[in-house]
Amino acid sequence: MKQINSLQELIETIQSGNHDFFIGNGLVRSSKYMEYDDNTFYIINEIDDTEQTLTTKELFNDDYTNIGIAINNGTFYSY
Numbered sequence: 001m002k003q004i005n006s007l008q009e010l011i012e013t014i015q016s017g018n019h020d021f022f023i024g025n026g027l028v029r030s031s032k033y034m035e036y037d038d039n040t041f042y043i044i045n046e047i048d049d050t051e052q053t054l055t056t057k058e059l060f061n062d063d064y065t066n067i068g069i070a071i072n073n074g075t076f077y078s079y
Contacts, residue, residue, distance in 0.1 A: 004076045007056065011036055013078050020079040023070040032067070043067075 004010050004021070014036040023030040031046040041059055043052040052065060060068030070076035 002078045003074060004071055004078060005074065006071065007059070010034075010071065010076075018078050022077055022079065023066060023075055024077055025070075025075050030066075 021032045033044040035042040058064045
């Protein structure tokens with residue numbers, strides 16, 4: 001398990017071949033599968049199998065996802 005602390009660290013982790021992430025907040029865990037290509041993130045939310053395609057800007061906009069908030073709050077991790 002590795003804490004992801006920035007957008008650049010997230011991109012580097014994905015590009016190194018790790019695509020499994022989670023938001024951990026106490027006992028609650030939200031698992032994600034993520035890919036990155038050409039400034040676009042492809043996300044599968046494993047809890048309900050929903051899919052999202054988001055730009056970097058959208059990734060940090062809480063209207064679309066809570067991933068950016070989790071990165072900023074230190075609660076986003078790679079498996």
